[in-house]
Amino acid sequence: MNIIRFEFLKLLKKSRGWLGPILVFTLIMIAYPLTVELTDIELGQSFFSILWIAALLVMMLATEDIFLEDFNDGSLEQYAISQNNLSFVIGSKIFIYWLVIGLPISALGSIFCFGIINQHNFSFQIFPVLLISTYIFLNVFSFGNALSLTKGSILGILVTLPMLLPLLIILGKVVIAINFDLNYSGFLFLLLGILSIIIVIIPMITSYIIRAHLE
Amino acid sequence: MFQVNRAYPYIFYLSLAIYLFSLFWGLFLTPEDFVQGNSYRIIYLHVPASFISQSLYLAMAIASAVYLIWKVKLSVYLVRSIAPIGAMTTFIALISGSIWGIPTWGTWWVWDARIVSTLILFIMYLGLISLHDSFNNYEKADKFLSILVLVGSVNIPIIKMSVEWWSTLHQPASITLSEKPAIDLVMLYPLFGSIIGFTGLIACLVILSSKLQIIKREKNKSWVKDYV
Amino acid sequence: MFDIKFNSLSEALLMQSQNGQNHGIYVWSVVLIVTLCISISFVFYKYKIKEISKKIK
Numbered sequence: 001m002n003i004i005r006f007e008f009l010k011l012l013k014k015s016r017g018w019l020g021p022i023l024v025f026t027l028i029m030i031a032y033p034l035t036v037e038l039t040d041i042e043l044g045q046s047f048f049s050i051l052w053i054a055a056l057l058v059m060m061l062a063t064e065d066i067f068l069e070d071f072n073d074g075s076l077e078q079y080a081i082s083q084n085n086l087s088f089v090i091g092s093k094i095f096i097y098w099l100v101i102g103l104p105i106s107a108l109g110s111i112f113c114f115g116i117i118n119q120h121n122f123s124f125q126i127f128p129v130l131l132i133s134t135y136i137f138l139n140v141f142s143f144g145n146a147l148s149l150t151k152g153s154i155l156g157i158l159v160t161l162p163m164l165l166p167l168l169i170i171l172g173k174v175v176i177a178i179n180f181d182l183n184y185s186g187f188l189f190l191l192l193g194i195l196s197i198i199i200v201i202i203p204m205i206t207s208y209i210i211r212a213h214l215e
Numbered sequence: 216m217f218q219v220n221r222a223y224p225y226i227f228y229l230s231l232a233i234y235l236f237s238l239f240w241g242l243f244l245t246p247e248d249f250v251q252g253n254s255y256r257i258i259y260l261h262v263p264a265s266f267i268s269q270s271l272y273l274a275m276a277i278a279s280a281v282y283l284i285w286k287v288k289l290s291v292y293l294v295r296s297i298a299p300i301g302a303m304t305t306f307i308a309l310i311s312g313s314i315w316g317i318p319t320w321g322t323w324w325v326w327d328a329r330i331v332s333t334l335i336l337f338i339m340y341l342g343l344i345s346l347h348d349s350f351n352n353y354e355k356a357d358k359f360l361s362i363l364v365l366v367g368s369v370n371i372p373i374i375k376m377s378v379e380w381w382s383t384l385h386q387p388a389s390i391t392l393s394e395k396p397a398i399d400l401v402m403l404y405p406l407f408g409s410i411i412g413f414t415g416l417i418a419c420l421v422i423l424s425s426k427l428q429i430i431k432r433e434k435n436k437s438w439v440k441d442y443v
Numbered sequence: 444m445f446d447i448k449f450n451s452l453s454e455a456l457l458m459q460s461q462n463g464q465n466h467g468i469y470v471w472s473v474v475l476i477v478t479l480c481i482s483i484s485f486v487f488y489k490y491k492i493k494e495i496s497k498k499i500k
Contacts, residue, residue: 143366147359151349159342159363162335166373169328205362212358242470243448243455252460256470260477300484307480311473318466416481423488430492434499443496 003089007096018100021062025105028054029112047116048126048175051109052168055130059137060161062101064153066093066142067210071149077214086210091203094142102134125178132191133171139202140164146206149213167194223422230415237408245402257315259405263413265308268336269371271301271417276368279361291357292432294364295347296424300417302340309333332374339367353432 011018032050036043070076079089109130110123117123144160145153174187241259248255275297278290312330313323324330346363350356433439449455458467 147346147363148349155346155349159339159346162339162342163367163370165335166332166370205366209359209362212355246448247460252462252464252466253458254460254466254469256458257473260473264477303480303484307477310476314469314473318464318469420481420484420488423485423492427488427492427495430495430499434495440499443499
């Protein structure tokens, strides 16, 4: 519990770390209607693809230095040799990031969805999907960033982005499912299943990688 | 290594002969497909390449699991040496597939699951190579490479099943282990031949490439100096 | 089963199908690409091995 509180305070103090991604997301969402002619039908057509890609990009930005500062000031090494379970520390770190960045972005995303599509059932149904998918994105990108910890984040993104593309296919199917009102909960459970696997495995692998970095 | 060296020419010439013979059979002796016309003959080059591109990834995943569990150094050399060859075969599969698409589908590229996931596989092979090359410390690079290969292997079943899960333009697999093939036997025999021959050729390439890796990584050992 | 489906070399190069299209250019370009890829990588690896052996000597 102590670790979670500590990480939370540390992230809050670094305002560019959490405010930056949220603002970038808002800006992308504002920029989107400017690029299309302002008729409602055309706006709705590609809104969701912009939404998923914006969420993906913003999570990429958010995890950019998730481990780097802790690695440089030695606190990761402290965690690794102390009594605490390193994978639990990493899992709680990702959880805090999701709470501070992923949650507001999901709320903003569904608000923008209401603003553009103008149907409230759409934005209610898109909110849980956004919550789950941002958590998955955060987990996978933090794994990639751990891989290329000292080599800049571009390499980590390059190697982990291909793994997320199948997820984007599923997200595209979710929108179709909402649109035609079929099998929405099935997709939600599929996403939850993916999340429940990732939430356990990624912190374990990441802690292994970070131990290898510290050697 | 010395036994492999002795066996290498036999494997090479045998598989080359099988490959050329079944290509000749497929390109000249099989009848024309009723629906697709003569362009279907590309499958004798396309199917082996796409089959190999996925099997090579599977082989990499097994080898990296062996490295992570038993710390066998040779297996991670194998992983590193397979990666560029896998990229090459995936490239062949993509190019031949899109050339086949021009007369058959009327377009050279479709955004469907099978094709996109093969492209993802290609990008992943390139990413693996660049990850391994970006670390100066071999031990670290080996560890990260094998972890990434294992994590990335979730994509393989997705590629495999994409034809069945999503309704796509790509036709479902004509040959499966469990069912009767959906392709006529006259066309099937040369296809099997070309798969076997191509596998043999790629195995020769893997042998060469891992020989290069071994020499490169063990260049300070005395037995390498004796060998070269 | 084992009779050649084309009468002459030019017919095999063109590969005209029943619907009147010539598919030869597609088939033969794929053959060319595959041959080039495989032979280039064989030559590349042989050359690399030779080079590194020279360096070690």
